[in-house]
Every structure is written in C-alpha cells, then in structure tokens.
Amino acid sequence: MIKNSDINPPVAKKIAHQLEKHNDVRIDNYFWMKDREHPEVIDYLNAENEYCDTQMEHTKDFQKDLFEEMKARIKEDDSSVPYKYNGYWYITKFEKGKDYPIYTRKKESLDNPEELLFDCNIMAEGESYFKLSGISISPDNKLVSYGIDNTGRRNYTVYIKNLETHEVALDRVLNTTGSSSWANDNETLFYTKKDEVTLRAFQIYKHRLGDNTEDELVFEEGDDTFGVAVYKSKSRKYIIIACYSTLTNEYHILDADNPEGKFKVFQPRVRGLEYSISHYDDHFYIMTNLDKATNFKLMKTSEDKTEVENWTEVIAHRANVLLEDIDIFKDYLVIGERKNGLNEIRIMRWDGSEDYYLPFDNETYTAYTGTNVDFETEILRYGYNSMTTPSSVIEFNMRTKEKTILKEQEVLGGTFDKDNYTSERIWATAEDGTKIPMSVVYKKGIKKDGTNPLLQYAYGSYGATMDPYFSTVRLSLLDRGFIYVIAHIRGGEYLGRNWYEDGKLLTKKNTFADFIACSIHLIKERYTSSQHLYAMGGSAGGLLMGAIVNDAPELYNGVIAAVPFVDVITTMLDDSIPLTTGEYDEWGNPNDALYYNYIKSYSPYDNVEAKAYPNMLITTGLHDSQVQYWEPAKWVAKLRDVKTDGNKLYLKTNMDAGHGGASGRFESLKEDAEEFAFLLDLEGILS
Template identity: 85%
Template sequence: MTKSSGINPPIAKKIQHKLEKHGDVRVDNYFWMKDRTHPEVLNYLKDENAYCDAEMEHTKAFQKSLFEEMKARIKEDDSSVPYKYNGYWYITKFEKGKDYPIYTRKKESLDNPEELLFDCNKMAEGLSYFKLVGISVSPDNKRISFGIDTTGRRQYTIQIKNLITDEIQEDKIENTTGSSTWANDNETLFYTKKDPITLRAYQIFRHKLGTNVEDELIFQEGDDTFGATVYKSKSRKYIIIACYSTLTNEYHVLNADNPNGKFEVFQPRVRGLEYSISHYDGHFYILTNKDKATNFKLMKCSENDRAIDKWIEVIPHREEVLLEDIDIFKNYLVISERDNGLNKIRIKRWDNSQDYYLPFDNETYTAYTTTNVEFDTESLRYAYNALTTPASVIEFNMKTQTKKVLKEQEVLGGNFNKDNYVSERIWATAEDGTKIPMSVVYKKGIKKDGTNPLLQYAYGSYGSTVDPYFSTIRLSLLDRGFIYVITHVRGGEYLGRQWYEDGKLLKKKNTFSDFVACSIHLIKERYTSSKHLYAMGGSAGGLLMGAIINMAPELYNGIIAAVPFVDVVTTMLDDSIPLTTGEYDEWGNPNDKLYYEYMKSYSPYDNIEAKDYPNMLVTAGLHDSQVQYWEPAKWVAKLREMKTDTNKLYLKTNMDAGHGGASGRFESIKEDAEEYAFLLDLEGISS
C-alpha cells in the first residue's frame, strides 16, 4: 500500500469565465491560470509542486537509487562516431560527471590534433537551462554559426564564432529557430526568425558579416498555417527555403554561389500537394504524393525546367509500402521505406548495376540512415537497435556489401545480457475491426497470468511513428517485472500514410479507441490486469492519456501524462497561442462548427465527469512553447474538483524548462526516476 503525506491537496480558486462559440457556451472556471506572470498562478504551481513532493517524499531515497542505477548504465565519458565533412572529422563527446556535450573537430585525419569548437558545460555555467543547436560551418571552414536557448522556449539566439581566432563575434541574432546556413561566399548567412508571440517560424533573413547593413528580409510566409525554414542542398549548390504545413509544401531555390540573387519558386503550393527536393547531377529528385500517391513516390526533373508536368517518375507509388526518405550519393540512391510497419533500406546504383535491400531479421527493430553528409563515397552510415538490442552505428560499403560496426551502445553495470529479454509483435482488434500492432518487451521467464505490471505507451499524432527502440532507462522497469508495450495506434504512420490519415481530423477518435482496444487485448491475453495496467504519453500523447481516462478509466491503475495537450477546443480557438494556426490540418479548425463539435466531444478538459479516475502524475513546463503550462494546470485543478475517488493526483511543473523538460543529460534522468518511482510505488515496489 502506498503512503500518503496527510497533507491536503491544493484547491484552485474558481472564477467563472464563459466561452461562447457557434451558440454553444462552455464555462471555464480556471481560465485565469493563463497569466504566467501573475503571483497567484505561480503560487498555485508552486503549491502543487510542494504537494507532489510531500506525497512522494517516502519515495525520495528510492528515486535517488533509481537515478544512480540508470546513470550507472550510461557510459559517461562517451563520444559519437566521427563523421567527415568538407575536409574535417567532427566529433561530439561527453566527459564523466558533466551534463552537456563538447564539440570538436580534426583536420583530414583522426590522428591529427583536436580543435575545440564548443564546451557546452562552460557555456551553461550558472544557467538552469541550456541548449545549443544548429551548428553550421562556413565552406572555407573558418567560421561556425550556432543557436543558444537558455529558457527552454525554443527561441534561439544565433551567434558566430571565428575558428581562426577562437573569438565569438559581436553579431547576435535574437528570436530565431537556431539554425542557419552559409552561402558559398563564406560571408552571407541565411536564417529563420520566429513570430515573438506565436513562435511561428515565418521570416527568412540574409545576414552579411562584417557590415553595418541591417539584415535583409528576403522572404515572409504570409499564410499563418505555414512555417518556413532555410537550408543548403547536400550537393552544396543550392540554398533552399522550405515552406511547410501539415498537408502542403512549397520550396524556393537560389544558387549558393549567388547569395544576393533572387530565390525562385520550385513548384507553387497546391493544397494537398506534399513534396520535398534533393539535388544531384543536374536534376532535382522529388519525393511527393502527386496524383494521389498516398504512400509517396519518387520523381525527378531537370534543374533548369522544374514545371510539374515535366516531372518524371523514378520509383512508382505502392499501396503497401511507404516511401519515407532518400539519401543521395554520387553513385548510389538510398531509399528508406516502411513495409508492414518495418523499416527497410534499399540501395540502388544510378547505373542500375545493383539494387538490393539491407537484410534485417526481426519484427521489433528500428533501422534508419544517419549522418551521411559526404557525397562522393561508397560508405553508408545507418543505425540499428531493437527492444532487446542496444543501438549500433554501422558503416556499410554499398559496393562490396560488407559492413563494419563503428560503435555499439555500451550498457554498463555488468549485468545486462540481451538474451535475458524477449520481444514480440502482437495485434489487437479495434472497434471497427482494424488490426492494431503492438511492440512488446519483457524479461524472460515472465508468466502471462494477469499479475504482471505493464506500462503501455503511445503517441499517435502528426504521422509521427514511435519505432520499437532500445532504452537503458527502461531496464529499471523490466528488471522489476514490468512488461513494456509500444502501441502503434492510428495517427502515427507505422502502417503507412493511410494509418495517419485514419487518426486525424474527423477520425481522431480512432487513436483513442485503438489504445483502449489494445489495453483490453493485453488484459484478455493475461499479460496484465486492470489492477496492474499503466499508460503513459506526452504532448499529443498526453491528449491520448486524457481521452482514455474519460473513455475507460476502469482499465488503468495509473497514468503518466507528460506536458499533455488537453484543452483542445480553447487552445485551437486561440490563434495567439504558439503553433495553433499551423495545427488546423491536424485537428481541424474549430471556427468551423463541424470541427468544433467533434473536438469538444473528445477534448479531455471539456469531458471531465464526476467519476473515479486512475492514479495520475501530470507534468508541465512553465516555459513550454508547444503545450502551454496552463493546460495541464487547469486539467489537474478540474479533475481534483470533479473526481469521486481517493486516488493520487499530482502536478509537477518544471519552473525552469519547456516542452522537452530539463536540458542536462543527467537532470532529465532525475525526471525519469521520479516517474518510474511513481509507477513502482503503486505496485508496492520500493527497491
């Protein structure tokens, strides 16, 4: 039996606030929590944190030992596999006891002296949050641009370092995405600015080094459902502006040797036409859904004649195979596919003398191409891992078809043996008869007698697929008898693009009912029982958690909802909130009554009832740019007001971070340890 601190939970004050749309009135008594600067809001969040800490005080020693156990499996003095780009080998490494990465490079040979680019540990001193992104080296290798965020709100400041003098230049560009790209003159930098309120990336600027000229706005995305970014083609010939929404793309191109020139539209946007472009040998290769190619096909056109009616098919559309990505090399085309949920990597010579797939022999693995920045090479880098197999980075010679493992993730601590664990793929039947796949892992020897604790995880939105991956952190659950399940619900793209289409907009409820159907299947097949079943999801996966506890609370003993998107209707009606307008193609626009009513029918906050709910741990980030902190805060306040049980309900807000939680590699593990302690405590496991 878990302990209680005896402290009464915080009760948030209620101020009636009426929200009216389409003649429908909703009353939101916690709307006042939207002001992040108001002392009462901050005090409420602090009170919730204090309550959570007091209630979980008896697990503090266990949390500490879990943290040490998780940390002990990680190789602290670790480094990435070096990759070569433009004459230099680039390396990222971690040092023992330090939270942040160190970036270095070596000229031509790995035997040459190491040159320090950034020590993020020094840069992060005195800061509660730190993230460095968007490292971009000038073509002459003399300068490097980078972005820094010190709040977790994903508003980055771009700076430039002179690699000859080792000095950071005075240029400071605020409120950007953090990434930037160099023209071939080594003097011109292109970057993306964000709207300061909505955080939408929408303006592309040209920055000239060493001049007092104000940065020139060269492109502004006028449609607030679109975002924009800028990058350089792998061939290094083109600077490319990409405009993107959920359903539509548009690209603009400029020769990188002519940075003062005018960008040309590649193919004007047509609603529903998705495409991406890669440049090679006088042609653009286009991954697209043109002509109802739901699972995408590959086409090409001359770089000088890009009209859509001149696009030629290279790889046709296939009903059963999702074409996910391509990597272009001088002699090879590498195609990343997904067939029946499984990753496939196909290698094809341009002259058609070779065409084959890499062999994988598992049903619960993840394989994907990694850092392949060199163009003229026969080596392909790819990563492989599985629920029971640590990650490895493999270098594959595409000509000889031989491979070399460059690095295998070490699991320290001495007692890990992958043969001690079992993984399988099983299928449940959804309400409408659709078969829903699950990837399952557990310790060998477990009996399926309904007594096992089981953690069921899913995301299920934006076509984002959670592949079955290895986790050293997860071993702390598996070794204590937990079964872990990744549920591949509709809304992701596990079974192709249609899998996504069937879990969004007016079919969104499929995501929720799929998850519940999988829970019922796991109980029926005696993997677990409702006394021992737990569910977890974050962000849009937190919406999933909110929906399932309204639909079938009796199935679950405990829920972890991380930074959950739970106030769907109110958020989607507020276009001043970051990212709202770009989400209309995912959830629908509630200014349309049809979408309003459908959203309202599943929005977790709007559907809380007076009934019993499972034990719950809810997390939030005060500076979250994706899901505003007030969504989980309001949700917990309303749940506490309405629920009829005596189960645990905790809200833990990180007052220093945003959507991704803590920034240091060990600080984030402390959050994992707290979440696992919550689950294990509910199972009466304390060591």
C-alpha cells in the first residue's frame, strides 16, 4: 500500500469510490480511510508520522530547545485565584513538573486547612489521554459528581465521590457530556447522555443516589439538529434543560427543590428565535434576538409567566452594540457588550441610580467577566489581557469603584518586558469593499520593509470571536522576528451578529476572501512578503486554510492546518458522523441541491488541483470527535498525488488524542514546539 523511505513520502493506495448526489458524481480514491480499525489505515497514519519525523529530524534539538523555552516561561507551581461558593473557597493549582491540575477547597476561610478534591496527576497515571470535567458539588457540600474522558473523543463517564469518606460510589454513567447538576435534596443528579454513534447530546436523565433501578429519562430531543444540556441556575432555584441549535433555543425549567416534578417549557421553540435565560429574585432575564434584534436585547418576565408574550424590555436592541452576556448580582446588573470589535463591561444598579462602563484604554484588548458565583456581593471579578499584556484577574468594587489586581500572569525566564512589544489594529479592504480588522503584535524596532516573517491566524465560523489575547508561547516567534496577526474575518462576531451572518451558509466564501484580503494588505503595506507570509488555523479554521491554499496558494510560504475540516461535502452528507446534523444551519444541508453545489464549490478536498501549493504541516488526532482523522488524512493523500510543487507536506497524527491535542499542559507545548520549528525552519532560523 505504502512506499516509504528517508526521501520519498508515503503514497496511499487508491480505491475508486463513487459518490453520487443530485446527479453529480464524485470519485473519492481515499474513501477507504474511514475505517479506523483497518490495519492499513493505521499503517498509513504511522507511515506519515514516520515521514514527518524523518524530514524534521534536523529540527529535533531545536524543538527541544523551543519546548524548554516555552516551559521556562510558565510558573509551574501555580494556582488560580480562589473563589467562594456555598461556604467553601475553591482553588485549582499545578505543582512543579506535573502535567495535570489539582483541585482543592478550604472551608469558610483561606486560613483553614486545605481539603483535596482531585489530584489529576494520580488519576491520569497509566493513561495516554486524561481529562476531568464538569465538577459539581452537592448543596450540602458532601458529594461531588465529575466526568472523565480517557480517549479525547469528549465522551465522558460520570462518577460520584463522597467528600467525607473519599470513596467513589459504584454509581457511574457512560456516554455523557461530563457535566451534571444536583437537585437541592443532595440525592438526585441530572445529567446529559450522548448518542453512542453520533455523540450528539440528546437525552437528560435523572439519577437517584444509591438507587439500583434504571435511571429515569426525563427529556429526549427528537430533532437531530438540536443538542441538549442541563445545568442549575446561579440562584440555585432551578434545574434548567437547554435545547440548542445554530438558530433556535428552547429551555425547560424545574424547581430544584422538587426533583420529582415535571419540567415546564419556558418558551416553546420557534425557528430563528434565539434566547438564553438567567434567574434572579422572582424574575427571569432573557437575552434574545426577538423581533429582529440582530445584536440581541435584554428582556425580563415573571417566574410564572415565561412565554414570549409576557416578556418586557430592559435593554433595547442597538445596531452598533452586540449584547454578549450578563451577570446578575443582588444590587447590580453587569452586561458584557462588544462595540466596534472591542469588549465593554457595563454596570447598572437595579435601582437606576448608576449606569457606567469600566474604562479600558488599549487599542486592542480582551476583557471579560470571570467567576462570579455569589449574589450577595458588590464585588465584580473580571479578566483583562492584550497581545502585549499578560492576563490579570481583577476585583472591582461596583459601589466604591476601587480596583484590586488579584493576580497577574507571571512570565518567567527574566527576559519578558511588555514595553518591548507593540500591538495595533489595522484594517484591510475585502473584494466587496468591507473593511476587515486585524490585531497585530510584534517586537519594537521591526521595520516594515517586506522582509519580516509573519504568521496570520484566523478561525471565522460559528460566530466565535478570536479576541486579541496574550500568549507566552507566542513570544518564541515574536522574539525571533515574527509578526503575529489575528484576522477578525466574517463568520465570527467581532463586529456584531451581522458579521457572523455574512460569513455562513451561502455567504461562507466571504470568510475565505476576507483572510486573503488581509494577506494582500499585509504584503502591500510591507509588513511581510509572500516569501515570508505564513497562515494558520484549526478545525473550521483548518477549513479556512484548505480554502485559501486552493484559492491563493501563491501568497503563502507555509501553512499549518490543525485538525482541519476539509472534506466538507462528504461529511455533511453523512448524518452518522458526530456533529453533522447540528451543523446544517452553519454550512447548509447538502441534501438540498443549492447548498450541495455551494459547499462543493469551496470544499478543500473536492477542489484540490494539479498546481503548486505552499509548504504545509497538517495535524490531526486519531480519536477526534469533532473533525474525524480521515479528513486531513485523505486531503494529504490527494495533495501528494496531484500537486506539482516540491514543497514540504507533512501529516502528523496524535495516535492518543482527539480534537484538542495532548491533554497534559506540557505535552501540548511539544506540539507547539513542533509547529513553530516547522515555520522557523522555513525561515532558516534554527536557534
């Protein structure tokens, strides 16, 4: 099947497989790679790994140096800022030389003895992958439920631990999302089950502690374009079931004091009606796009009249401000907004006596509310960072307006000084005249003469906004002369909800055109040149990478596509694949000929041509549940077969991980080091 040597890359065998839809026939020569159990598939992935390792052998020492450099900047014996919940202070910490977090708590006072909840380093022993998630403490503080994933497929088993005896109960549930919520009786646990094949979260069950009978199914989502979740309101009064799709929401509520009761529909789903709910006092507060409120507005309604006709307006819709989230306190309402791409935090007193914004003076930054679990406080906890400023956790007294920095991220190693770096926001012009913002960071003293290596990153899907953020890992590029750019392209929500709407479904190609326009602008303004320009994206951002190398390969010297979603049309036609049915409102349903033809016109795998492509490093995980490993594997095989250049093309598969890569904090740095070595090697920088 495979020819492999120190020089020649693996060559995958071809087995013509005919795919037909809407009288259109496609031939997929690598369809056979979908069988993850087939020895030849594993052989091919291993051969690609061996080829990548052999070709990058000369960078191995450099990769080790980069890894140690990145690791040296991290405070290994670190801990989170404690937060108080229901009488206990909760702390997450890391110990020197250890990969995984340790979760502890202290009763009432931080001066009291520390109680160990979980040491994930011990729990992860013998596991090639480990992830603990969904920690949920019972109201009496005696029990904790939690989820564990040992494969990377985000398929968790839920366990229950007695915090007095430290015994793990025999009760356990397979195929869950990992999260669960306790009713107020300390005995009833609600959790979400996943479909074993598609991994769609579609059922809510009720588990009674110590009850040997089968758990009770309390809700099942029959529409396969929806997923479900269950959680407890911040007020602790309600258990809430959330039903969600790309365009539509529906919630069901149950008094947490009455776990044997029946859930009540909050507001029945109406296609296109998006809303989310927060409970306070005797009202629910609703963020919604009702009545064409594209950027969302805030409404409220009484607990006993939750249908839409009872909603009244609190904050009106604004065309130039995106309402992103709210945080409710006894005396204050805190609103997270986005205006002209920048985060704003607005604070309002319920009695109407004050309404003001926190001041931020950077040109490009990220600010967000943090862990605020207490109603009875005038203290707001929020986070702040920028591309040049390490992350800070800040407490702000909403009454006195006094600010206390609780923690600023330490950058060890002795060489970092934020004054040595510059960040700016610049704008490119897309083909249709739209102005596209970019956040840029580089080391001071760099001349814009077209010779600088530049890494351009973007995502551009699902309305996910890539805010400008600080990264200690990124310093390894900046200190070697790289410029780093985040392109805020359409498909995200950087400039409001319309920014998202204009980069999905039948306008998806705007996402790709925007990225290319940004590249052209960066070259034109001599930040870099095509000989030194690099692009990177992951998952849906990997689709972006696949599209730009098909559309404008000549602009880039190198591309990194991480876990790339590149076989779009075939995946979206296969409703047995995890996530497919829930994605129809994002990409379109190709069972409709209109969407089929549009998706096919940009699907990277279907549009590979006999032409020159940039140097490329493509990564995946064998157990990826979000983007199946065979998409990048097939893409690489096809590229190898038809591309006309002699540039590097590497496929690296993590055989033990899923969509997020390695699970340990230091193991993931090794993947970063390999990616950076790939880029730096192309620039002739190996020290």
